Amino acid sequence: DSGVTQTPKHLITATGQRVTLRCSPRSGDLSVYWYQQSLDQGLQFLIQYYNGEERAKGNILERFSAQQFPDLHSELNLSSLELGDSALYFCASSPQGTYYGYTFGSGTRLTVV
Amino acid sequence: KNEVEQSPQNLTAQEGEFITINCSYSVGISALHWLQQHPGGGIVSLFMLSSGKKKHGRLIATINIQEKHSSLHITASHPRDSAVYICAVNPGGGADGLTFGKGTHLIIQP
Numbered sequence: 001d002s003g004v005t006q007t008p009k010h011l012i013t014a015t016g017q018r019v020t021l022r023c024s025p026r027s028g029d030l031s032v033y034w035y036q037q038s039l040d041q042g043l044q045f046l047i048q049y050y051n052g053e054e055r056a057k058g059n060i061l062e063r064f065s066a067q068q069f070p071d072l073h074s075e076l077n078l079s080s081l082e083l084g085d086s087a088l089y090f091c092a093s094s095p096q097g098t099y100y101g102y103t104f105g106s107g108t109r110l111t112v113v
Numbered sequence: 114k115n116e117v118e119q120s121p122q123n124l125t126a127q128e129g130e131f132i133t134i135n136c137s138y139s140v141g142i143s144a145l146h147w148l149q150q151h152p153g154g155g156i157v158s159l160f161m162l163s164s165g166k167k168k169h170g171r172l173i174a175t176i177n178i179q180e181k182h183s184s185l186h187i188t189a190s191h192p193r194d195s196a197v198y199i200c201a202v203n204p205g206g207g208a209d210g211l212t213f214g215k216g217t218h219l220i221i222q223p
Contacts (some may be wrong), residue, residue: 015136
């Protein structure tokens with residue numbers, strides 16, 4: 001157990017639907033990162049939150065959004081889902097930034113049918 | 114062209130062999146990371162480097178900032194080392210999200 005908890009582990013949904021992925025960071029970590037891993041694109045950085053505020057944005061689609069709550073857990077919302085959104089979605093947390101070390105969760109496997 | 118290039122893409126070796134995986138990057142960075150991903154999908158951080166060399170058990174990571182190149186070495190390889198090894202960089206300029214290579218799929222045969 002890495003200390004970073006992601007739920008659910010697996011999710012199957014239909015095109016056009018909306019889903020929410022949840023991440024609880026390791027105790028004491030203020031920064032949360034979301035990454036997408038697909039077969040064709042590999043791992044890509046989506047977005048980072050630090051202590052409730054958006055810190056950096058990567059290749060996140062407009063149909064996707066995220067937030068970090070006062071208890072530091074984070075949610076990634078994916079809407080108007082397309083087949084191409086099928087991927088592994090990882091959350092990682094760090095005390096501050098990745099330069100200070102970070103830990104990955106075990107991921108949520110999303111399948112859009 | 115990818116900002117982070119890894120080679121080889123696939124590597125099969127016999128148990129006990131010395132393994133080298135290479136990573137080249139084309140952007141300025143504040144740090145470089147080596148990650149390990151097992152077939153179950155979980156990702157583990159192995160090393161973070163900004164200069165020089167680091168060693169952990171049978172794993173050694175080096176970085177040459179001038180040449181924009183890093184290597185991951187595995188000594189006395191073992192079947193349990195079979196995994197995908199991924200190089201990732203923190204771009205400079207305050208950006209904190211990682212940029213990843215495509216990974217090297219390593220299989221160590223008994």
